[in-house]
Amino acid sequence: MATELQQMIDMVAKDKGIDPTIVVSAIEDAYLAAARKVFKEDDDLRSRFNMETGQVELYAVRQIVETVVDPAKEILLSEAQELYGEEAETGMEIEFPKETAKLGRIAAQTAKQVIAQRVREAEREKIHNEFSQRVGEVVNATVKRFESGDLIVEIGRIEAQIPRREQSRAENYAIGDRVRAVIKAVTLNAKGPQVVLSRTDPALLVKLFEQEVPEIYDGTVMIRGCVREAGDRAKVAVFSRERDVDPVGACVGMRGTRVQAIIRELRGEKIDIVEWSEDQVDFVTKALSPARVQRVTIIDDEARVMEVLVEDRQLSLAIGKKGQNVRLAAKLTGWKIDIKSDEDKKKEVELTMAGLEFGEATESAAPLVLADIHVEVISALTAGGFTTVEQVRAASTEALLALPGFDAETVAAVQAAANSSL
Numbered sequence: 001m002a003t004e005l006q007q008m009i010d011m012v013a014k015d016k017g018i019d020p021t022i023v024v025s026a027i028e029d030a031y032l033a034a035a036r037k038v039f040k041e042d043d044d045l046r047s048r049f050n051m052e053t054g055q056v057e058l059y060a061v062r063q064i065v066e067t068v069v070d071p072a073k074e075i076l077l078s079e080a081q082e083l084y085g086e087e088a089e090t091g092m093e094i095e096f097p098k099e100t101a102k103l104g105r106i107a108a109q110t111a112k113q114v115i116a117q118r119v120r121e122a123e124r125e126k127i128h129n130e131f132s133q134r135v136g137e138v139v140n141a142t143v144k145r146f147e148s149g150d151l152i153v154e155i156g157r158i159e160a161q162i163p164r165r166e167q168s169r170a171e172n173y174a175i176g177d178r179v180r181a182v183i184k185a186v187t188l189n190a191k192g193p194q195v196v197l198s199r200t201d202p203a204l205l206v207k208l209f210e211q212e213v214p215e216i217y218d219g220t221v222m223i224r225g226c227v228r229e230a231g232d233r234a235k236v237a238v239f240s241r242e243r244d245v246d247p248v249g250a251c252v253g254m255r256g257t258r259v260q261a262i263i264r265e266l267r268g269e270k271i272d273i274v275e276w277s278e279d280q281v282d283f284v285t286k287a288l289s290p291a292r293v294q295r296v297t298i299i300d301d302e303a304r305v306m307e308v309l310v311e312d313r314q315l316s317l318a319i320g321k322k323g324q325n326v327r328l329a330a331k332l333t334g335w336k337i338d339i340k341s342d343e344d345k346k347k348e349v350e351l352t353m354a355g356l357e358f359g360e361a362t363e364s365a366a367p368l369v370l371a372d373i374h375v376e377v378i379s380a381l382t383a384g385g386f387t388t389v390e391q392v393r394a395a396s397t398e399a400l401l402a403l404p405g406f407d408a409e410t411v412a413a414v415q416a417a418a419n420s421s422l
Contacts, residue, residue, distance in 0.1 A: 006054040012115065018122040024049045026118035031056045034110040035098065042072035046095070059095040064088055124192035127158060131186045131195050138207040141197065143177045153179060153197065160195035168199050170231030170267045180265065182207060200230035208265060209236065212258045215250040222247075224276040227331040231269055233320070235287060235328045237276040248273050274332075284308065284337060287329040291318035294342075305336045315341040315375065323372045323413060336371050344375055368392070370417040377414065380404060392418040 009027070013020040028047040035045050035058055043060035050057050062075040080088035088094075141153035141160060149164035151173060162181055173179060181197035182204040188194070198204060206226050215221040216238075225237035238247040251273045252259050259271055274286040281296045284306055295309040310318045318339050319326050330337050368378055368387055384403045386392045392400075392414060400411045 005056070012119065016119050016123055018119065018126060022118060022122045023115060026115045027056060029118075030110045030112075030114035031058060031100065033114065035100075037110075039098070042070070043098075044073045045098070056100060058098040058100050060098055061093050061095055064090050064092045064094065066090055120192070127195070128186055128188065128193040131158075131183060131193070135183050135185060136203050136207070138180055138182050138204060138211070139197070141179050141181060143173045143175055143179060145175065151179075153181075155195070158195065160197050162197045162199060166196070166198035166200050168231040168267065168269070170269065171199065180204075180208075200228065202226040202228050202234075205234055205236065205262070205266070205271075208262045209251060212261050213251050213253075215240075215245060215247075220245055221250050225332050227328050228269070229324060229328065231267065233270045233272070233324055233328060234266075235272045235274065235332045237274055237283070237287070237332055239276040248275055272328075280333070280335065281306070284329065284333050284335055287333050288318050288325065288337070288339075291325065293318070299338070303336070304334060305338065307338045307340065309340055309342070309345055312341045312343050315339065315344075319372075319374050322409060323374060326372050330372065338369065338371055341375065370414065371420065373414060373417050376405075377410060380406070381414070389418050389421050 005027070009020055009023045012018075012023050028049055032045055032047040035047070039045070041060075044062070046059045046061050048057050048059070049055075062073055064077050064080045065074045066077055068074045068076055075094060077088065077090055080092070080094060083094070139155050141155050141162075143151055144154050144159065145152045151162040151167065153160050153162060160183075162179070166181075166184065179199070181199050182201050183195060184198040184201055184203075185196045186193055187196060203226075205228060206223055209223060210216050213221065216223060220240065220242055222239045222241065223236060224239050226234070228234040236251070238251055240247040240250070250258075259273065263269060263271060272289050274283075274289050277283040277286065281298065285293045285296055285308075288308065291310060291314050293308055293310055293314075297307045297309075299305040299307050308318070317325070320328075326337050326339055368382055368389065370378060370381075370389065370392070380403050381387075381392060386395060397411055397415070400406055400414060401408070406414075
């Protein structure tokens with residue numbers, strides 16, 4: 001019949017989901033610590049949990065020697081042989097039982113503290129080991145509370161964190177709301193392991209497609225690239241390993257049912273699904289969807305720079321709101337994309353021809369070019385006296401904010417484009 005102590009061990013191990021041997025080890029250590037406080041002797045004390053009796057046994061251990069140097073830890077060979085006969089030999093250890101009843105309340109209190117500490121350590125190790133292997137997995141969580149803009153959520157009995165930087169700006173949550181997020185990392189701090197979740201990581205979108213599209217789950221269709229600006233827009237490049245399977249159609253689903261389910265999960269985030277291609281010109285053309293491209297020219301193969309020509313009426317669509325469409329297309333393809341309209345190209349050619357005709361083509365006469373920046377923004381910069389990349393780079397934030405129509409976000413984008421052209 002299980003003793004009260006054995007029942008407690010089983011209960012704690014089951015409740016905390018840890019190995020019972022961890023609890024047993026904690027109890028043995030607690031009894032040992034209590035014994036050293038009570039007996040205050042130099043004996044080499046050992047403790048052992050007896051599985052048959054369900055009790056902790058305490059021993060003072062002495063080693064058999066020819067000459068005793070430390071009486072508390074050693075015993076003469078002759079004395080040992082008197083106790084155990086000729087079987088006793090030098091180097092062996094003899095255990096002398098100690099009375100555990102004297103430990104009483106001290107042992108119980110110490111055991112409580114040691115068990116609590118050991119259980120916490122075991123729980124932390126278990127959480128770290130479990131979730132370190134689940135990085136990239138999508139989990140369902142429940143919002144528990146808010147801390148300085150961060151979301152504290154529960155995954156089962158485990159608390160996790162969705163930092164502010166990993167939250168979509170288009171989403172708001174209340175306590176008790178259910179949220180799906182991807183496990184991004186498991187970090188260690190003073191409080192133990194911290195599971196970090198994300199709603200903005202492209203891995204979340206990839207996993208959602210795997211769950212909604214059977215062809216992706218079974219490997220028929222592959223996701224070759226995924227980029228997001230969470231809450232606004234995302235682009236996904238897909239490729240089919242079978243000729244008769246349309247990768248884009250498989251992801252969109254009948255009447256858009258599959259992609260619409262993902263859009264709802266991401267609170268209305270627009271998703272462009274494009275077919276991946278080994279032909280980089282073709283891939284860039286498709287990546288700029290929904291805009292229609294007239295011509296793509298590789299300017300610098302080594303630096304991976306392309307010039308894209310579109311109709312005047314397609315220019316704003318190709319660039320996107322605040323340059324978002326071309327920015328995502330560049331991230332997806334890995335190419336720097338310089339978008340020009342028919343009118344822009346015509347003016348550029350006229351300037352070049354004028355320079356050739358009159359011999360006045362100078363560096364200062366060349367039009368200002370900033371990758372991913374809308375032509376209207378370029379025009380405003382030029383009208384404000386910033387006609388070269390160097391002038392834009394040297395300009396202060398205040399000077400740029402003073403230009404008509406410029407806000408902090410536009411200035412940041414212009415400065416980033418100027419610095420990236422170094």
